[in-house]
Amino acid sequence: MTQESSCCNGAIGSDNVLNMYPEKRKLLKEYIDVLPIGDDRNFNKGFLIQTLHKAQEIYGFLPESVQLFVADQLKLHVSAVYGVISFYSYFTDKPTGKYKINICTGTACFVRGAGRLVEEFERYLGIKEGETTEDKKFSLGGLRCVGACSLAPVVMVNDKVYGKVTTKMVPEIINDCE
């Protein structure tokens, strides 16, 4: 997440992604409807992260309109929802590319050169960490430890894991995505 505003024109939620896809909205609503949501905000908060996981699985990202919907359904302030989304690097409020390249920058990977890998991917794709290429093909992000420290440094592309990655392997990994 960058410090600067990532959107915004118009009212909160005017991106309208929520209603653009009625079938997706229905899926999310069905998921939330079986949760035992009550009037107690602190209790409802307990369902926030799993709901956001579901929402991101459905929409691919969490635009304001989806954040608002989740907030309304769970009777939370939308600011609290945004707070959680901005805290966890897994969640994103921007559309991501078809291939999500995530470089582990956990301790083990970091000491074995993950920093240089990030730089190389940035150079190769012409985008910064947290950004998506214009053709919406690649997104570049970081993650913290996938539990494969013996393979450090690790890069994940969607669900595929690459181990012992060197800067020389970057073009190869990108080509794999074609």
Add this chain to the structure above:
Amino acid sequence: MSNTVNVTINNMPVKVAPGTTILEAASKLEIRIPTLCHFKLDTFDFEHRTGSCRICVVEVDGKQNLAPACCTPVHEGMNVKTNTIRVINARRTILDLILSDHPKECLTCEQNGSCQLQDLAAEMGLNKIRYAGKTSTYKIDLANEAIVRDMNKCIMCRKCEVACNEIQTVGVLSGVNRGFNATVGTVSNRPLSDTKCVFCGQCVAACPVGALSAMNRSYDVWVALNNPKKKVVVQTAPAVRAALGEEFDFEPGTSVTGKMAHALRLLGFDAVFDTDFAADLTIMEETTELIERVKANKNLPLLTSCCPGWVKFFEHQFPDLLHIPSSAKSPQQMFGAMAKTYYAKKIGIDPSDLIVVSVMPCLAKKYEASREEFSREGVRDVDIVISTRELAGMIKEAGILFKNLEDQDFDNPLGESTGASVIFGSSGGVLEAALRTAADWLTGEDLEAVDYEPVRGLSGIREATVKVAGMDLKVAVTSGLGNARKLLEKIQKGEADYTAIEIMACPGGCLNGGGQPFIHGDTSILDKRRDAIYAEDKGKPIRKSHKNPDIIKLYDEFLKEPGSELAHKLLHTKYITRDNT
């Protein structure tokens, strides 16, 4: 289980109730432990123990780590040291780390002189900045009329977030991002003007540093005062006089009405008027409306509409109830409308050559004055709004020795007021003032009893059933938007049968407004301000709004009668539905 716990702090024994924190136990022994993030408001029975800043750490015998005093409960036999070398070193390191990402711009900071971090640095004898690390670079939010947010100065105590979400339930602020980028922000880091922020300024009041501050307009006032082509008049809200003295070393609770009027004249205002006059006018219109609604048994309960923070709150969050707030404008806006019509005509000048300045205890008033419907033909009814703190700043800048000033009176015709209007400054005051007038009007008598004690107070929700002319009027008073929400939800569910409800956005009412001198958690100051306000009411020869001779004259000469067509045109307003996001 025993009812007391024996604790030793700095070798002094003290008995306290179980569950007491080290901080509270120490205060019993007159030992001060510094705090930044600890948020406690006694009058409102509110406490939030974040324990995030760690500046309050102390040494506890048998505990390996230092303990935060603000959120560590005492236990039997606990032995605490608050000033050992280990504690002092730890506190200095914590301060150093906070300062490593805090701008060193104290000289140009709005909060210079009232910053708790600055005070702490002075107290702890800070003599150099030890860590020159990375610093934050946030864009300053200057996009609204009322509040400036400069997150570069934020120390992450998160008191603003608590004020916004827990006390006010407005829900605009939240902790966002993580690690070094963690800050308090809005959804997608939008400017406050793009959110449902009501500009109550309770976040500003809570902020220990200058991350949140008022949009300072005092320079605009200087420019206006020095413009020979303009006539500049000023109005001062009821709560200002009960707190302004604090900025000049008067004991809290000292009313400085006369000195304030004098100082305003010395600053160069052409006429020094009083929002209290307009508060009396508000009562005339609002009580007329109340009696009409009671007689028709329609659109009840009537909700007061003096508070712009509260108005914006219900516009965002309760759009289905827009028909029940009184349509009467707030005193500030009534004053502006009368100044630019009645008064301008009286002194024979064009309204565009008249500048109306307000001194308010409030930050939302800055926003209110900028609302579109409060302009006519491009001329705002109220041109510039400054807070109590900004006025104090101007008086100091002008070199006026406030403490030594003789008392002076307000000017006519917009300066005369009654006891009913001054109590607008405290929670409960508007409703009490309305009851005083309603009781007289409904009985057709001049009733002696004007004190409605049950509606007075600062905290919680107060209810009373008042017998007026054989009718039972069930009324409620509350302040703080969290309390307001509870009442409105009751109304929505049809569980409330009140006739009238007074609501003020800030806990305790205007005397605790976001533009008042900082209390930094000492709510006993609020009780004293309240006493000063009610003492002023008691001391007034006239204590009912409808007996104000200048109000009577205003209707005779100009408005005709309360609720007249002209009164509706100039003194009433409409509400709009806003995004509830």
